[in-house]
Amino acid sequence: MSDNQMTDKAGTVSPAARPRLPHGVRLVNSEAQGGWVLLAPERVFKADAIAAEIIRRCTGEASLDAIVDDLAATYSAPRERIHADVSALIAGLVEKRLMEL
Amino acid sequence: MDTSANGNNVRPLGLLAELTHRCPLGCPYCSNPLELDHRSDELDAAIWARVFREAAGLGVLQVHLSGGEPGARRDLVEITAAAHDAGLYTNLITSAVGITEKTLVLLADAGLDHVQISIQDSDPASADHIAGYKGAYARKKASPKQWCGESCRSPSMP
Numbered sequence: 265m266s267d268n269q270m271t272d273k274a275g276t277v278s279p280a281a282r283p284r285l286p287h288g289v290r291l292v293n294s295e296a297q298g299g300w301v302l303l304a305p306e307r308v309f310k311a312d313a314i315a316a317e318i319i320r321r322c323t324g325e326a327s328l329d330a331i332v333d334d335l336a337a338t339y340s341a342p343r344e345r346i347h348a349d350v351s352a353l354i355a356g357l358v359e360k361r362l363m364e365l
Numbered sequence: 366m367d368t369s370a371n372g373n374n375v376r377p378l379g380l381l382a383e384l385t386h387r388c389p390l391g392c393p394y395c396s397n398p399l400e401l402d403h404r405s406d407e408l409d410a411a412i413w414a415r416v417f418r419e420a421a422g423l424g425v426l427q428v429h430l431s432g433g434e435p436g437a438r439r440d441l442v443e444i445t446a447a448a449h450d451a452g453l454y455t456n457l458i459t460s461a462v463g464i465t466e467k468t469l470v471l472l473a474d475a476g477l478d479h480v481q482i483s484i485q486d487s488d489p490a491s492a493d494h495i496a497g498y499k500g501a502y503a504r505k506k507a508s509p510k511q512w513c514g515e516s517c518r519s520p521s522m523p
Binding site for chain 1: 376378421422423424425426427452454456478479481
């Protein structure tokens, strides 16, 4: 399914979408740079601790719903809030071609 | 370089590795239009492996394997593997001339993350003129499909 079908016009990611990093995009923990970085063709994005926890779970196997459930349970946080943050991050990464659905 | 741990720690992100100055093309804009370092003066794979490890230690995240034409190195797969093993994101900057599908598969297995093909001009005749190599443009344009099959996203080129 194309990325377009898995996000609506407001950029909300479908609960059934299984986000994954595309070929050529990797999440790496760099000791020298002091944290997680998302590496892509000619681009480097620093991932803060929260973003890294989300992106680490985007393996193409877990659905958005499952990722949100996992994070909500792990951090004992309100599911609605987690869902909004995860959906926004993933939609933004899809826009930059740093994530596939 | 500021190596303090106060949060203003600025470290290099990328390393451009000119593996060779040999190249089948002769683009006049290139920093190496003529032979600069002779083949016998090129750094060997073991030295590059050390350089990659040291670079990674400094904070470098991505290495751009370039030249000259990096495909002119017979040990390109070994060098690519060394960069990958050092934890670097590896980008091959190539003319695409002389990189076969077989080589590309070996490079991918060695951990190559990305390939960047140089294009001299959007006009084929002008591109070949700049490169000093007849048919270079057509070969560049055909390379992605030759390497990856019909599923490869076709570049928007005339």
